[in-house]
Amino acid sequence: MKIAIFSTKYYEKEYLNKHNPKGLHELTFFDVALNSQTANLASGFDAVCVQLTDILDAATIDLLSQYQIKLIDLRSAGFDNVDVKAAAKNNIKVFRVPAYSPQAIAEHAVALILTLDRKTHKAYNRVRENNFSLQNLMGFNLYGKTVGVVGTGKIGSAFCNIMLGFGCTVLAHDIVESKVLITKGVAYTSLDKLFQTSDIISIHCPLTPNTRHLFDKKAFEKMKKGVMLINTSRGALIKTADAIDALKNGMIGYLGIDVYEGEEKIFFRDLSSTIVPDDLIERLMSFNNVLITPHQAFFTKEALDEIARITLLNFTDFENGTASENEIR
Known part of the structure; x- marks a missing residue:
């Protein structure tokens, strides 16, 4: 051909x-x-x-x-x-x-979690400037935390297995429940309960008309204050403008994304010598509790x-x- x-x-x-x-x-x-x-x-x-x-x-x-x-x-x-x-x-x-490679994307989601939590990216930059202070580098243990997983296909399942290994309580939501995950200790629940009880939420569902902007103002209002939200799936699952508001008022405590709903005009390009033509992503990057990677989760x-x-x-x-x-x- x-x-x-x-x-x-x-x-x-x-x-x-x-x-x-x-x-x-x-x-x-x-x-x-x-x-x-x-x-x-x-x-x-x-x-x-x-x-x-x-x-x-x-x-x-x-x-x-x-x-x-x-x-x-x-x-x-x-x-x-x-x-x-x-x-x-x-x-x-x-x-x-x-x-x-479901493992590649699941592992990247975990990398976002650990980086946001333990602030290794900030520590790296400090030490390079001979600053060895621990000020503002406090993290938290993943062990014992409740992790909500939205979507338990191959990638979501791989992510669940990793978080179980950390000793987390893993809640999941999907239209099809995995019997294998249930036997391992994953508990399926409603989306509302997952929002209400999770310390960390990781998104692994496809983008469809029904899931577009699934994570919006109404969803953020149901979540634990200070929740960590991770997205390695599709950018438009999160309504960016609402996420910015939730970051401003502290509803979202940490945001890690490898995808962005306007990424087609930005990602996979070197824009270091130009002005990025997207006000929302520029606003996201101004938060010190936001970590953005350029759609690299698959890149192994x-x-x-x-x-x-x-x-x-x-x-x-x-x-x-x-x-x-x-x-x-």
Whole structure:
């Protein structure tokens, strides 16, 4: 197959080529994002391969159909940037990488928790300036704390297992309960009770119309004052403006995010010499109890290997007409 790969990052070529050693598929890499303005670049290809930052709305998909594109393959688990109905209408299949390294993202969530708690990032900067004071570096023990987990799919389950190892009480909320987690001591409960009783809340659910801005002013008002909130899932699960208000009045005591609802204009870019065109993220960064990382939770060697492997497998399965659980229907 001839495949146009959009929004290519510097590290992706190595891994994608590694899993295409015999040149079974002809890969052409584009740095630009795919949208209605750049869809013409897909002319002459059989399939497009995209990231969450690409915009595959109805207008873009109509253009892809005109260029005879038959497959959209996402290098991600999320797919809310793709108008799946428009793709089906144009007889374009949509595939994704549903799970590549749940442990990578779960471990990053824990890294955010420990950094916010023990303030290791602040200590590191102090010591580099020969400041060895412990002033304002007080943390708390994770042992014995109540941790709420919203979403217990593969990533949420991996996170639960880690927090159980810390000796935490783990509460969970999901439309499907995991019997395995229950046997390990995880207690499923209502979302309201999880909000009311958790010292730390970690988000691991998908972004859907029902979960968009699930964490808003009403939700924050139900939480323990000073709660730690962690999001390594999707940015728009949190209503940023409401989170800022909750930080200002102390309802949220700590916020750690690896995703942001306006990240498509910011993340994966070096904006160090420019003005960031987003007032909300600039406001977030002004809080000393907020930690933001640039959508790097997935960024491990193991995860990149798996993303590339499954991405290439999706191309092969589609070309061979093999049924795949990675197809979005």
